[in-house]
Amino acid sequence: MKRKGFTLIELLVVIAIIAILAAMLFPALNKARQNAMKASCLSNLKQVGLAFHMYANDWDGLIPAYNTYWHSRLHPAYLNNREVLRCSFGPKKAPGATYWFYYCMNIGASGVKLLGGGIRNMSTCILVGDGYHTYSTDPATAYNNAINGLGSNYDDNCYMGRYGYAYHPVYRHNKQANMLFLDGHVDSIPMGDVYVTGGQYHYCSYNVSGIDWSPTY
Ligand SMILES: [Zn+2]
DSSP states (O other): OOOOOOOHHHHHHHHHHHHHHHHHHHHHHHHHHHHHHHHHHHHHHHHHHHHHHHHHHHTTTBOOOTTTTHHHHHTTTTOSOGGGGBOTTSOSOOTTOSSOOBOEEEGGGTTOBOSSSOOSOTTTBEEEESEEEOOOOSHHHHHHHHHHTOSOOOSTTOEESSSSBSEEEOOTTTSEEEEEETTSOEEEEETTSEEETTSTTBOEEEESSSOBSSOOO
């Protein structure tokens, strides 16, 4: 019996099947990677929350103000690893990037009395989370900068919320931003749940899902 080799058509069919299987697999792998980064970011924020509570315990209930290099007030005294102050979304450094994905403080919660201060909305008021400074007033550029870690020179003093333009949450995790709240719990908030005034990339104002940018006493 004559042995028949693979024809070109057979080979191409096999290659096509492999390509289809790979194409089906890649989005699943990418989604798994995204979920892992999101979970890691939430875990970081949880540790940052513990550090804030330890700091407040030592400082008469107060937490650092946003403009006092608040990262340096927590690290290394209350956090061993500075990487915990950084969202795990992307690589540490990229060409052209100055600082990468460090968390930003809600300016409304800056320097508040976290312990024993009588704040009523501890569980709905944001303390820190996924945010970004960018100098661009163009919405598309601002979002691109925030996602790719470009066009900012802030890390220790990063803040967001009711101040200036383009200091806002960044929805890095499948259109969700991870946030640490004053009571120490962490959560992901979906894009669109926070309204911003003065245009899409201006400062944060009211919201539709019970997230507060100012503590109430
Ligand atoms: Zn994050």
